Each structure stands twice: as structure tokens, then as C-alpha cells.
Amino acid sequence: MLLKEEFASNMSYLEPSINSMIVAGEDLMTNKRFQEVLYMVICAGNFLNFGGYAGKAAGVKLSSLQKLTDIRANKPGMNLIHYVALQAEKNRKDLLKFPEEMSVLEEATKTTVEQLQNEINALDSRFKVVRKQIELPNTEQDIKNQMIEFLKVAERQVGGLQNDIAELESMRKTLADFFCEDVNTFKLEECFRIVHNFCMKFKLAVAENERRKVQEEQALVRRRQREEQLAMKKKLLTNDQHINGADVESNLVDSILYDIRSGFPHKKSFDKGKRPHNATIVTSEEDNISVPGSPAVIRRRLGVVDNPNKEDNLSPDVTPNGSLRRRRSRVPSEEDDVTLMDFLRTSNQDATPPVSNIQRKSWGSLDRSWARR
Incomplete structure (x- = not known):
């Protein structure tokens, strides 16, 4: 069964x-x-x-x-x-x-x-x-x-x-x-x-x-979209550059037209660094201070231009060793000597302590040249 x-x-x-x-x-x-x-x-x-x-x-x-x-x-x-x-x-x-x-x-x-x-x-x-x-x-x-x-x-x-x-x-x-x-x-x-x-x-x-085909199509669409976005971005950048360049040119043209309408400003007759021929230079008191009893170098820094048609009268350089060096642009030597002697006489009269022989010897040729005068 x-x-x-x-x-x-x-x-x-x-x-x-x-x-x-x-x-x-x-x-x-x-x-x-x-x-x-x-x-x-x-x-x-x-x-x-x-x-x-x-x-x-x-x-x-x-x-x-x-x-x-x-x-x-x-x-x-x-x-x-x-x-x-x-x-x-x-x-x-x-x-x-x-x-x-x-x-x-x-x-x-x-x-x-x-x-x-x-x-x-x-x-x-x-x-x-x-x-x-x-x-x-x-x-x-x-x-x-x-x-x-x-x-x-x-x-x-x-x-x-x-x-x-x-x-x-x-x-x-x-x-x-x-x-x-x-x-x-x-x-x-x-x-x-x-x-x-x-x-x-x-x-x-x-x-x-079939799935790979769909993925490739999607990738192709994404790549095209990226290319379009890059092209659009490049186009926008190019347009911005053209617009900026046009603005600069427009501003420059406007500035020139404004100058033409308002008249060009007059240029200065001389530069800041240059001095006019008839200018008068005021010397300070410190420039005229003399040191008594010392053969220090005394230089006349600034002078007064009396006549613009004449050359500038500048003081000669006095060196510590007593030698007198003249510059090429100075006045004749005779006028320099007279001016120097006058300055030295005035200095000797104003000085409080007398000048000793030892100090006078240290002046050297300056003293002898004065004696010859």
C-alpha cells in the first residue's frame, strides 16, 4: 500500500x-x-x-x-x-x-x-x-x-x-x-x-x-553641458574685458574733452628745485656765528644776491690746515682775500679771550698772507 x-x-x-x-x-x-x-x-x-x-x-x-x-x-x-x-x-x-x-x-x-x-x-x-x-x-x-x-x-x-x-x-x-x-x-x-x-x-x-549605453549618453550630455558652461564663462570674461577697456577709453576721452573745455592749466615758470636769478636768500643767525679763538672752518653758506645780472658771490672754503681752496665758480681771489680779512678782523675784535701766539702759529699761511697785506 x-x-x-x-x-x-x-x-x-x-x-x-x-x-x-x-x-x-x-x-x-x-x-x-x-x-x-x-x-x-x-x-x-x-x-x-x-x-x-x-x-x-x-x-x-x-x-x-x-x-x-x-x-x-x-x-x-x-x-x-x-x-x-x-x-x-x-x-x-x-x-x-x-x-x-x-x-x-x-x-x-x-x-x-x-x-x-x-x-x-x-x-x-x-x-x-x-x-x-x-x-x-x-x-x-x-x-x-x-x-x-x-x-x-x-x-x-x-x-x-x-x-x-x-x-x-x-x-x-x-x-x-x-x-x-x-x-x-x-x-x-x-x-x-x-x-x-x-x-x-x-x-x-x-x-x-544597455545600461552602459545609457551611462555613456548621460556622460556625453554632462560633458556637453560642461563645455557649454566653460564657453559661456569664457564669453562673459571676454565681454567684461571689452567693457572695461571701453570704460577706460571713454573716461580718458571725457577727461581730455573736459580739459579742452575748461582750458589747460598753466605750467609753473620754474621747478621747485630751481631758484630764480633775482631771488634773495635770507641767512639765519646761526650761519653768521663765528667761533672765537678757534681755527674752525667758517663757511659762508648763503648770501644776498644784489644784482641778478652778476654772478653769485659766495664765500670761499677755509680748511683747518690754513690752506685756502677756491672753487671754480667763486669771485676773483683779490675780492675773496679782502672779504676774508675783513671778516677775520671783525671776528678778532668781537672775540673775548685774546689770541695767543701758539694759537696764531697754528694758523700758518693764513697769518702770513695777512701780514703781507
């Missing part, structure tokens, strides 16, 4: 699994879009391997489909599957839909042919055991009648599963020949798993290409 209860659940699992594997195998051999994508993969591989022993391949192994993601492009986050998806989008956009047409592959990858075969063989063995038990003489007739009817239906269904397994074996050999694989080592479940992963990666590559 337990077998009768478990049989329904076993059949609900075995039948869909076998059927999905059969349908998946048929899709691989009949789906033209999938085959076109594989052809594009072969072309891309031949282009990359140009000049080598693999540069003229006529097909691609299923195991090679797993390595397509390892072939990276110079653009970040892009590999050979992305390139194939881009080419398919440019040339034949309908090829991008082939993963949706092979959705049964996901179900086919959940089990293996060996696992299905073992479960079917286990059911068949249990059926044989039950049949032997109901043939025993001590088995109730009512139970025999129920189990005999069940065994007939179950054995017929299990026989159908056995036929499906045989069909799967035939499908395995056909697919091995279709993909140019070794029949002895080729496995359906491995084939379905590889193709299913390829479909998922291809579908993901299509989505990433």
Missing part, C-alpha cells in the same frame, strides 16, 4: 524531468537564433586567433562557451560575450531573444539521466517484489484485486518512462554528433548546464550593454 501512495509523487517528478530534457535537446538542435549566435562566437574567435592554428575553426566546443567571459576587452567590465551581444544588436536585434526561447533549459539542469534511470529501476524492482507477494496463497483476495489493478497501470507508466530514457539516450548521441563531441564522454546534463549558463550570461551582457 505504501508503494501505491508514493508512486503518484514519483511519477509527478520523473515524467516532467524526462520531458524537459527531451524538449531541451530538441531546442538546441532546432533553435536557429541560438545557432546564429554560436556562429558569431566562432567568427569572433577566428578573428582573435587569426594567424594561429585555431584561426580557421569551423565550430566551437561546448566547453569553450564557459571561457568566453575570460576574454576581456580593453574597456572596463566588458568581455567577449558583451562584444557578441553588441554585434547581434547591431546586425540582428531578434537574436537577443533566444534565451527566452530556451527557458526549459533551467528545468533540464535540475536532474541527471543517471538519477532518473536509477529511480525508474528502483520502481521496477519494487513492482516485482509486490507482484511476488500478491501471488502468495495466504494473501487476501481483496488486496490481490486492488494491487493487481495498480500494478498494471504502474508497470505501463514505468514502461513509458523506460522508453523516454531510451529516447534520452538517443538524444544524447545526436547532440554529441551535433556539437562534434565525443559520444562516449558526452553527457546531456553537462550540455544543458553549459548552454543554460551561456544563455544567462548572454542575457546579462545584453542588460549591461
Whole structure:
């Protein structure tokens, strides 16, 4: 009775699994879009391997489909599957839909042919055991009648599963020949798993290409906006410079026009640093102070210009050693001597202490020249 209860659940699992594997195998051999994508993969591989022993391949192994993601492009986050998806989008956009047409592959990858075969063989063995038990003489007739009817239906269904397994074996050999694989080592479940992963990666590559395209468009828009902003800023700076230059020129023109209207101011007749010929310079008392009893150098700093038509009368320099040095611009020497002698006489009369002989000797040539006079 337990077998009768478990049989329904076993059949609900075995039948869909076998059927999905059969349908998946048929899709691989009949789906033209999938085959076109594989052809594009072969072309891309031949282009990359140009000049080598693999540069003229006529097909691609299923195991090679797993390595397509390892072939990276110079653009970040892009590999050979992305390139194939881009080419398919440019040339034949309908090829991008082939993963949706092979959705049964996901179900086919959940089990293996060996696992299905073992479960079917286990059911068949249990059926044989039950049949032997109901043939025993001590088995109730009512139970025999129920189990005999069940065994007939179950054995017929299990026989159908056995036929499906045989069909799967035939499908395995056909697919091995279709993909140019070794029949002895080729496995359906491995084939379905590889193709299913390829479909998922291809579908993901299509989505990433679309997202990258949107990002590139947004980046292009931002770059154009930055360029426009920089151009606008440069234009504003140029306009400001022109406006400032025009303001300066306008102010200069206005200033010139104002001077013309108001009349140019008269320039000074002489510079501040120059003295007019008829100017009278007043000497201070400190300039006329003489130091009595000392041969200090007494210089007449400033004088009175009596006549502007005559040369300036300036006092000569008296050096401490008594030598009289005349300047080139001075008056004749005779007038200098007379003026000096008069100044010295006046100084001697005003001095309080008398001049000693020792001090007089220190004057030297000045005293002798006075004596000669």
C-alpha cells in the first residue's frame, strides 16, 4: 500500500524531468537564433586567433562557451560575450531573444539521466517484489484485486518512462554528433548546464550593454553641458574685458574733452628745485656765528644776491690746515682775500679771550698772507 501512495509523487517528478530534457535537446538542435549566435562566437574567435592554428575553426566546443567571459576587452567590465551581444544588436536585434526561447533549459539542469534511470529501476524492482507477494496463497483476495489493478497501470507508466530514457539516450548521441563531441564522454546534463549558463550570461551582457549605453549618453550630455558652461564663462570674461577697456577709453576721452573745455592749466615758470636769478636768500643767525679763538672752518653758506645780472658771490672754503681752496665758480681771489680779512678782523675784535701766539702759529699761511697785506 505504501508503494501505491508514493508512486503518484514519483511519477509527478520523473515524467516532467524526462520531458524537459527531451524538449531541451530538441531546442538546441532546432533553435536557429541560438545557432546564429554560436556562429558569431566562432567568427569572433577566428578573428582573435587569426594567424594561429585555431584561426580557421569551423565550430566551437561546448566547453569553450564557459571561457568566453575570460576574454576581456580593453574597456572596463566588458568581455567577449558583451562584444557578441553588441554585434547581434547591431546586425540582428531578434537574436537577443533566444534565451527566452530556451527557458526549459533551467528545468533540464535540475536532474541527471543517471538519477532518473536509477529511480525508474528502483520502481521496477519494487513492482516485482509486490507482484511476488500478491501471488502468495495466504494473501487476501481483496488486496490481490486492488494491487493487481495498480500494478498494471504502474508497470505501463514505468514502461513509458523506460522508453523516454531510451529516447534520452538517443538524444544524447545526436547532440554529441551535433556539437562534434565525443559520444562516449558526452553527457546531456553537462550540455544543458553549459548552454543554460551561456544563455544567462548572454542575457546579462545584453542588460549591461544597455545600461552602459545609457551611462555613456548621460556622460556625453554632462560633458556637453560642461563645455557649454566653460564657453559661456569664457564669453562673459571676454565681454567684461571689452567693457572695461571701453570704460577706460571713454573716461580718458571725457577727461581730455573736459580739459579742452575748461582750458589747460598753466605750467609753473620754474621747478621747485630751481631758484630764480633775482631771488634773495635770507641767512639765519646761526650761519653768521663765528667761533672765537678757534681755527674752525667758517663757511659762508648763503648770501644776498644784489644784482641778478652778476654772478653769485659766495664765500670761499677755509680748511683747518690754513690752506685756502677756491672753487671754480667763486669771485676773483683779490675780492675773496679782502672779504676774508675783513671778516677775520671783525671776528678778532668781537672775540673775548685774546689770541695767543701758539694759537696764531697754528694758523700758518693764513697769518702770513695777512701780514703781507
